Amino acid sequence: MVPLLLLMLLPTSLADQVCLNISDSNITITMNNTNILDEAPGYVTCLKDTFPCLFQCTFNEKLDILSQPCFDANVTIHDTRVEYSMTQNSNCSVYLCKNITILPMIHSLASQDSETGMMQLFYMRDSCPDLFSSDHEVKTAFISEERKMIHNIMGKSQLETGGSINYELKDLSLNVLNFSGAELTDSEIKIVAPQLLPQNTSFIPDIWLPADALDTLPKEKRIIGLVSYMQHSQFKFKQEEISSMVLRIEVLGEHRLQNLKKPIKMTFRIALHTAMANDSWLQCHYLDESDWHWKSDGCETNDTQTHITCNCNHATPFAVLLMRGPISEIHWKILSNISYIGCGLSAFFTAFSLVLYVFGRNQKMDYSISIHVSLSGALLLLNTTFLLTEWGATVEPAWVCVFVAALMHYSLLCCFTWMAIEALHLYLLLIKVFNTYFKHYMVKLSLAGWGIPGVIVAVSVGMKDFKQFYGHTEMTMADTNQTNTICWITDDSYFYSLNLVYFTLIFIFNSGILLVVASNICKMKQVFRSTSKLGAEAQGKTLRGSEKFNDSCRSSLIVMGLTCLMGTTWGLAFLGSGYINYPILYLFCILNSAQGFFIFLWICLSAKKQRKRRMEDRLSSTPVKTSAVKFD
Numbered sequence: 001m002v003p004l005l006l007l008m009l010l011p012t013s014l015a016d017q018v019c020l021n022i023s024d025s026n027i028t029i030t031m032n033n034t035n036i037l038d039e040a041p042g043y044v045t046c047l048k049d050t051f052p053c054l055f056q057c058t059f060n061e062k063l064d065i066l067s068q069p070c071f072d073a074n075v076t077i078h079d080t081r082v083e084y085s086m087t088q089n090s091n092c093s094v095y096l097c098k099n100i101t102i103l104p105m106i107h108s109l110a111s112q113d114s115e116t117g118m119m120q121l122f123y124m125r126d127s128c129p130d131l132f133s134s135d136h137e138v139k140t141a142f143i144s145e146e147r148k149m150i151h152n153i154m155g156k157s158q159l160e161t162g163g164s165i166n167y168e169l170k171d172l173s174l175n176v177l178n179f180s181g182a183e184l185t186d187s188e189i190k191i192v193a194p195q196l197l198p199q200n201t202s203f204i205p206d207i208w209l210p211a212d213a214l215d216t217l218p219k220e221k222r223i224i225g226l227v228s229y230m231q232h233s234q235f236k237f238k239q240e241e242i243s244s245m246v247l248r249i250e251v252l253g254e255h256r257l258q259n260l261k262k263p264i265k266m267t268f269r270i271a272l273h274t275a276m277a278n279d280s281w282l283q284c285h286y287l288d289e290s291d292w293h294w295k296s297d298g299c300e301t302n303d304t305q306t307h308i309t310c311n312c313n314h315a316t317p318f319a320v321l322l323m324r325g326p327i328s329e330i331h332w333k334i335l336s337n338i339s340y341i342g343c344g345l346s347a348f349f350t351a352f353s354l355v356l357y358v359f360g361r362n363q364k365m366d367y368s369i370s371i372h373v374s375l376s377g378a379l380l381l382l383n384t385t386f387l388l389t390e391w392g393a394t395v396e397p398a399w400v401c402v403f404v405a406a407l408m409h410y411s412l413l414c415c416f417t418w419m420a421i422e423a424l425h426l427y428l429l430l431i432k433v434f435n436t437y438f439k440h441y442m443v444k445l446s447l448a449g450w451g452i453p454g455v456i457v458a459v460s461v462g463m464k465d466f467k468q469f470y471g472h473t474e475m476t477m478a479d480t481n482q483t484n485t486i487c488w489i490t491d492d493s494y495f496y497s498l499n500l501v502y503f504t505l506i507f508i509f510n511s512g513i514l515l516v517v518a519s520n521i522c523k524m525k526q527v528f529r530s531t532s533k534l535g536a537e538a539q540g541k542t543l544r545g546s547e548k549f550n551d552s553c554r555s556s557l558i559v560m561g562l563t564c565l566m567g568t569t570w571g572l573a574f575l576g577s578g579y580i581n582y583p584i585l586y587l588f589c590i591l592n593s594a595q596g597f598f599i600f601l602w603i604c605l606s607a608k609k610q611r612k613r614r615m616e617d618r619l620s621s622t623p624v625k626t627s628a629v630k631f632d
Contacts, residue, residue, distance in 0.1 A: 054127040057092040097128035106141045114152040118169050134467045154225045154252050171230040179222035194228045210262035223252035244268040244320035257315035266310045284310035287317040342593025343383040349600035350380035372603045375418040379596040381411035392487040405470035405487040413453030420506045423513040
């Protein structure tokens with residue numbers, strides 16, 4: 001047993017071959033379960049067992065690839081990489097695109113030459129794009145190391161006073177300007193941002209730096225770095241819509257331009273958003289590199305039809321963001337209070353429903369009651385986790401927030417599923433008229449109601465090494481810079497593609513069932529009225545208007561109860577999408593947060609009717625069957 005454990009703990013050595021093929025200016029490398037394509041423009045695609053990976057090779061001697069395309073290699077499998085040693089001085093390594101593997105590699109670049117390290121940093125990002133776009137820790141480490149390398153390049157630049165030098169570093173362009181010892185006579189200094197591509201000339205901002213900002217710096221430290229980025233995917237933390245190029249302004253060393261009396265002025269030329277909604281606008285933002293959020297305090301925005309002018313009292317990464325109108329602070333507080341009160345009431349009454357069901361259960365209880373109570377249980381779970389979402393965001397360790405978010409997602413999907421089951425059961429009872437037998441009816445419904453959401457959430461959690469779908473999510477208020485952090489789904493595309501599609505299908509199905517049931521209720525009322533009218537005429541009586549009104553009210557209440565039971569009130573979300581519609585938001589919030597209370601009332605009325613019907617059956621010699629559908 002001990003030798004076996006030692007073998008499991010030590011790196012594993014195997015024998016394999018590494019084959020290289022050159023065609024059409026591309027290099028294809030094939031090794032054990034790994035394929036690498038090195039394309040001419042410098043993009044490398046690496047897949048190991050279909051999982052993205054990072055590939056690095058070191059050749060310290062000349063290899064004759066044409067006459068010998070395949071080389072024998074010793075394969076050593078480590079925890080974080082697979083190493084292929086072809087000769088004594090030539091080896092290749094394959095690293096899986098995982099947080100635990102890539103983060104140490106990013107931090108190790110600090111010891112390399114800045115320009116070489118910068119290219120290596122970009123290569124890592126291009127090899128593992130999904131990891132760098134979804135993992136917050138990897139993304140922040142990338143930006144931090146990049147900034148350190150920019151400062152190293154600025155420090156090594158040999159410039160005369162008033163001189164400048166440009167560095168083209170693949171995905172960014174850096175201009176270093178030396179104002180050391182310069183006499184600043186003008187109140188503003190116009191500086192030029194580096195140009196990335198000739199076709200992007202119109203998007204390069206005009207920048208005016210206040211002269212008194214440099215007066216606060218030692219003369220020998222007046223070295224400014226301007227960075228223009230070819231792409232800005234690394235700056236997107238919450239699916240922000242960046243509508244301009246990202247511009248970074250840095251001062252050599254630990255000095256920072258901040259709390260300036262006269263602001264830095266930047267004029268961006270923006271391509272107009274022709275399809276911009278009424279609740280959208282363009283606003284200057286800066287990236288706060290302490291908590292990694294785009295903020296607007298300290299920046300003033302002045303816009304025209306063709307330009308956006310940003311006046312900011314500090315120097316950091318800047319950009320113009322397309323803003324969508326979120327909920328204002330006052331409405332946010334009111335809606336939050338309504339939600340907490342409604343969810344608290346719903347949690348209490350759904351728990352009370354479960355207690356009544358457990359202690360009042362008998363063998364002849366209608367399956368409809370069991371389905372109602374199952375939906376109540378899902379709502380209890382949803383309301384309870386909703387009340388914990390803000391608390392979970394403040395608790396350490398981070399897995400607590402992930403657990404709360406995943407549990408809330410599970411309970412939400414359970415609610416949707418049990419609403420669909422309510423509609424299906426109603427269809428079987430009231431619409432399907434021929435005899436049907438279902439064995440283990442409630443067991444099958446329970447497996448669907450609790451199992452399908454469980455599978456979806458389990459798969460989502462299981463993909464955490466590829467992409468983290470649950471965790472801290474921030475909600476921004478429209479009229480302030482305040483954010484509210486909750487535990488929820490972190491990826492908007494995943495949220496809309498899964499939840500929206502799942503609910504839309506259920507909403508269409510439930511709405512169809514509700515329309516058919518409402519139509520049947522109206523038809524039955526018409527038949528009942530015509531029969532009552534004939535009977536009344538035969539007896540010389542007339543139906544009173546109050547009786548007709550009571551029948552209409554009763555029918556309306558039944559339809560409203562079924563609407564709440566099947567969750568069609570959640571469809572108000574479709575009416576409130578695209579722009580802020582406060583009446584719809586308030587109606588949505590009130591109806592759905594108190595859904596558990598409404599269902600409790602429905603369960604009580606259903607149980608009362610069931611007891612009354614059972615009493616009538618006992619008093620009657622011939623009990624009446626109410627359904628042609630049989631369950632077991």
